[in-house]
Amino acid sequence: MENKILCESDFRFMDLVWESEPVSSMKLAELCLEKLGWKKSTVFTMIKKLSHKGLIKSENAVVTSLLGRREIESSESSLFVSRTFGGSLPCFVAAFLGGGNRISPEDASELRRLIDEYEEK
Numbered sequence: 001m002e003n004k005i006l007c008e009s010d011f012r013f014m015d016l017v018w019e020s021e022p023v024s025s026m027k028l029a030e031l032c033l034e035k036l037g038w039k040k041s042t043v044f045t046m047i048k049k050l051s052h053k054g055l056i057k058s059e060n061a062v063v064t065s066l067l068g069r070r071e072i073e074s075s076e077s078s079l080f081v082s083r084t085f086g087g088s089l090p091c092f093v094a095a096f097l098g099g100g101n102r103i104s105p106e107d108a109s110e111l112r113r114l115i116d117e118y119e120e121k
Contacts, residue, residue: 005076006055012036013046017056018069025061 006014016031017023023031025047032038038046047063050056055072056065085091097103103111 005079006072010046010050010055011072013043013050014055014065014069014072017063017065022062022064025058025063028063 013032013036016028016035020028020031025044028047029038029040029043032043032046033040047056047058051058055067056063081087081089081092085095
């Protein structure tokens with residue numbers, strides 16, 4: 001999958017789509033006004049923009065996502081690690097933990113499980 005990077009406003013909009021889909025464009029406009037303070041014209045511009053990017057589709061005034069939250073998160077995370085840490089996940093983890101961030105024993109256990117799961121693939 002080609003990298004699909006979203007700016008903050010795109011992600012916030014997609015978040016509403018993911019939470020509400022399938023959703024009518026008018027209902028989406030109401031949600032965006034309520035949660036984001038956006039006017040209807042802004043919402044319709046976003047629908048057009050994200051449709052052109054291949055992230056959503058709008059058919060018969062019903063909006064649905066073409067990519068899920070996990071796909072976007074994975075794409076953005078991979079690009080971030082690649083761009084910022086030369087693609088090195090260990091460098092990213094070291095920087096994260098070196099910044100004073102702490103992980104709980106539960107999070108550490110979950111990370112070990114995920115690593116084991118991906119090594120088996």
